[in-house]
Amino acid sequence: MENRKILEIKxxxxxxHSTTETVHAxxxxxxxxxxxxxxxxxxxxxxxxxxxxxxxxxxxxxxAVINKGSxxxxxxxxxxxxxxxxxxxxxNAAPGEEQSDGDNGVDLLKADKxxxxxxxxxxxxxxxxxxxxxxxxxxxxxxGQLSLAISSHGEEKxxxxxxxxxxxxxxxxxxxPERRMKQYPHEFSGGMRQRIVIAMALSCNxxxxxxDEPTTALDVTIQDRILELIVSLQQKLSLSVIFITHxxxxxxxxxDKVCVMYAGKVVEKGTVIDVFYDPRHPYTWxxxxxxxxxxxxxxxxxxxxxxxxxxxDPVGDAFAPRNPYALAIDFKAEPPMFRISDTHYxxxxxxxxRAPKVKRPAELEEHIKEMRKExxxxxxxxx
Amino acid sequence: MKKYMLKKFIISxxxxxxxxxxxxxxxxxxxxxxxxxxxxxxxxREMLEAAxxxxxxxxxxxxxxxxxxxxxxxxxxxxLSINTPVSLMISSRLPVSxxxxxxAMALGSVSGLLLGFFAAFSHAPGSGKxxxxxxxxxxxxxxxxxxxxxxxxxxxxxxxxxxRWKWLPLLYDFRKPVTSSLMxxxxxxxxxxxxxxxxxxxxASAVLRSDYVLFAISQGLSNxxxxxxxxxRNSLMGVITVMTMLLVGLLTGSLVTExxxxxxxxxxxxxxxxxxxxxxxxxxxxxVFASIYVTARxxxxxxxxxxxxxxxxxxxxx
Numbered sequence: 001m002e003n004r005k006i007l008e009i010k011x012x013x014x015x016x017h018s019t020t021e022t023v024h025a026x027x028x029x030x031x032x033x034x035x036x037x038x039x040x041x042x043x044x045x046x047x048x049x050x051x052x053x054x055x056x057x058x059x060x061x062x063x064a065v066i067n068k069g070s071x072x073x074x075x076x077x078x079x080x081x082x083x084x085x086x087x088x089x090x091x092n093a094a095p096g097e098e099q100s101d102g103d104n105g106v107d108l109l110k111a112d113k114x115x116x117x118x119x120x121x122x123x124x125x126x127x128x129x130x131x132x133x134x135x136x137x138x139x140x141x142x143x144g145q146l147s148l149a150i151s152s153h154g155e156e157k158x159x160x161x162x163x164x165x166x167x168x169x170x171x172x173x174x175x176x177p178e179r180r181m182k183q184y185p186h187e188f189s190g191g192m193r194q195r196i197v198i199a200m201a202l203s204c205n206x207x208x209x210x211x212d213e214p215t216t217a218l219d220v221t222i223q224d225r226i227l228e229l230i231v232s233l234q235q236k237l238s239l240s241v242i243f244i245t246h247x248x249x250x251x252x253x254x255x256d257k258v259c260v261m262y263a264g265k266v267v268e269k270g271t272v273i274d275v276f277y278d279p280r281h282p283y284t285w286x287x288x289x290x291x292x293x294x295x296x297x298x299x300x301x302x303x304x305x306x307x308x309x310x311x312x313d314p315v316g317d318a319f320a321p322r323n324p325y326a327l328a329i330d331f332k333a334e335p336p337m338f339r340i341s342d343t344h345y346x347x348x349x350x351x352x353x354r355a356p357k358v359k360r361p362a363e364l365e366e367h368i369k370e371m372r373k374e375x376x377x378x379x380x381x382x383x
Numbered sequence: 384m385k386k387y388m389l390k391k392f393i394i395s396x397x398x399x400x401x402x403x404x405x406x407x408x409x410x411x412x413x414x415x416x417x418x419x420x421x422x423x424x425x426x427x428r429e430m431l432e433a434a435x436x437x438x439x440x441x442x443x444x445x446x447x448x449x450x451x452x453x454x455x456x457x458x459x460x461x462x463l464s465i466n467t468p469v470s471l472m473i474s475s476r477l478p479v480s481x482x483x484x485x486x487a488m489a490l491g492s493v494s495g496l497l498l499g500f501f502a503a504f505s506h507a508p509g510s511g512k513x514x515x516x517x518x519x520x521x522x523x524x525x526x527x528x529x530x531x532x533x534x535x536x537x538x539x540x541x542x543x544x545x546x547r548w549k550w551l552p553l554l555y556d557f558r559k560p561v562t563s564s565l566m567x568x569x570x571x572x573x574x575x576x577x578x579x580x581x582x583x584x585x586x587a588s589a590v591l592r593s594d595y596v597l598f599a600i601s602q603g604l605s606n607x608x609x610x611x612x613x614x615x616r617n618s619l620m621g622v623i624t625v626m627t628m629l630l631v632g633l634l635t636g637s638l639v640t641e642x643x644x645x646x647x648x649x650x651x652x653x654x655x656x657x658x659x660x661x662x663x664x665x666x667x668x669x670x671v672f673a674s675i676y677v678t679a680r681x682x683x684x685x686x687x688x689x690x691x692x693x694x695x696x697x698x699x700x701x
């Protein structure tokens with residue numbers, strides 16, 4: 001039933017070094033993306049969503065050090081045979097271990113940088129950033145930037161480059177593409193610019209599209225349009241999408257699976273249905289309660305406190321100090337990932353068999369009921 | 384764009400007119416007179432003033448002066464070389480100063496830009512330890528260039544290259560204008576290079592850390608493509624502003640450097656004219672300096688328009 005794996009992040013661990021301190025930002029993240037699906041990466045600012053994805057792209061900022069872990073890309077067969085040597089190939093330790101998913105995985109963290117640039121960035125994995133106002137080169141025409149992106153991997157040549165640029169602009173919903181090619185970024189609105197950024201990201205037909213909060217910087221009225229565009233492009237081009245957001249509200253509209261991150265770790269993951277119908281981690285409860293909805297009365301809920309500053313590794317569960325349901329053990333030991341179903345996992349001691357049975361707050365249950373209808377609609381719409 | 388340039392042009396003309404007016408008034412307010420000579424009697428002084436028209440009211444003289452400017456006539460020198468037209472004095476010296484200034488500017492810009500871009504790329508994200516060292520070396524060179532006055536370089540160079548090793552002529556020579564002004568050009572260009580290197584490095588490293596460069600990297604563009612299509616153009620805006628200011632400083636001549644190599648330029652003329660209270664020369668030279676400045680600003684605005692499409696469309700200067 002499930003498609004083949006296309007990207008697998010294993011036990012990724014990243015810290016940031018500055019002259020005064022070390023911040024342990026990513027503390028063992030696992031994530032598997034399958035062909036054609038959309039995973040939403042959810043969490044507060046600073047939970048490590050963007051850093052994880054920048055590590056996948058190989059564009060971590062200065063001072064970032066990858067302590068351990070791997071990012072494995074499973075390509076189509078031509079990667080193994082066609083593109084010459086794929087350095088850093090998996091299987092040094094135990095060849096054959098990865099056989100089940102094909103043995104053509106490449107660890108992007110160990111691969112040669114120039115090889116990654118030529119074969120991965122833009123060509124197989126592309127990224128759309130948060131702020132379209134600053135994502136485009138202000139002194140180059142849209143057409144020029146698109147053409148550069150198209151020709152960067154030598155997929156198209158000569159007059160075909162321009163044709164492809166026009167085609168891409170039309171695909172993302174820019175009217176009069178021929179005329180607008182000659183215009184500069186400042187002549188476009190934010191929503192239009194994000195469309196152009198998406199067109200550029202898709203210019204070399206990548207298999208994986210990473211969207212880093214693509215609607216956060218946009219007008220509320222435009223946000224839905226961009227989401228619709230991403231969903232429709234995903235279906236049309238059978239893209240695999242990782243969608244970073246801190247807004248659970250948009251998740252139901254776009255994602256198949258949800259990964260909730262907190263303080264550099266994945267605390268709950270499952271399908272959209274799993275997480276929206278039956279959330280298990282108290283942090284997820286908090287996030288869901290914070291979605292404005294019709295069912296919720298009174299003030300909008302917000303999770304008390306702030307996320308920990310990771311200059312020291314937290315003792316026990318990082319969420320414990322903010323968790324009204326925290327158990328004594330939460331302050332002593334870090335919870336493992338508990339399996340709830342084949343698709344649903346959460347890292348909270350509440351799922352231990354010895355833990356007292358804690359019910360979700362009644363208000364949240366109400367809220368979940370409200371959202372169910374919505375979520376069901378979106379899920380049905382996509383299938 | 385045309386409207387924008389026309390507006391800038393009119394503003395420039397008005398600025399120049401105001402400059403002349405203020406200069407004229409200031410000169411009027413200055414104590415003393417070109418004929419401050421104890422040997423002159425009161426009658427003789429009045430005769431001289433009448434001969435040069437200095438007995439007329441200020442406003443009347445100003446209008447005549449402005450009228451004459453349009454014919455390229457800046458009056459005659461009262462003192463330095465009596466009765467020589469000022470325009471002649473300036474026109475024989477201006478090209479020398481300008482040639483040296485332009486030479487220093489060209490040399491300084493090229494080396495400054497190279498040094499700046501090299502430093503910016505050396506300390507770009509992901510460049511490692513050696514990049515940081517290279518950047519520090521570049522910036523140390525720049526600090527030396529900024530803090531050591533150009534005449535020190537001039538003196539050191541004239542001692543070694545001119546006196547000890549006899550590679551280049553010690554003093555300016557009309558017959559060998561290029562080789563004899565080379566040392567002046569180099570010593571003046573060091574400061575220019577240092578300033579430009581500093582600005583280029585800061586601007587370029589800001590561009591290298593911008594979102595659009597990150598996006599370009601995420602698309603797999605090569606370093607060369609990012610340098611050519613992204614970094615150079617976007618970092619030039621700030622650098623060009625500094626370049627114009629430096630150019631104006633150079634074109635108006637350098638007093639000390641011109642003295643060291645005894646170059647017959649306008650910096651030298653200006654200082655002598657001020658000492659001798661030679662009104663017409665001072666006002667005319669100030670007018671020339673102001674014109675150079677205004678022209679440079681005008682060219683700068685034009686360049687902004689060419690480099691940054693935002694200026695071109697919106698028509699708003701920076």
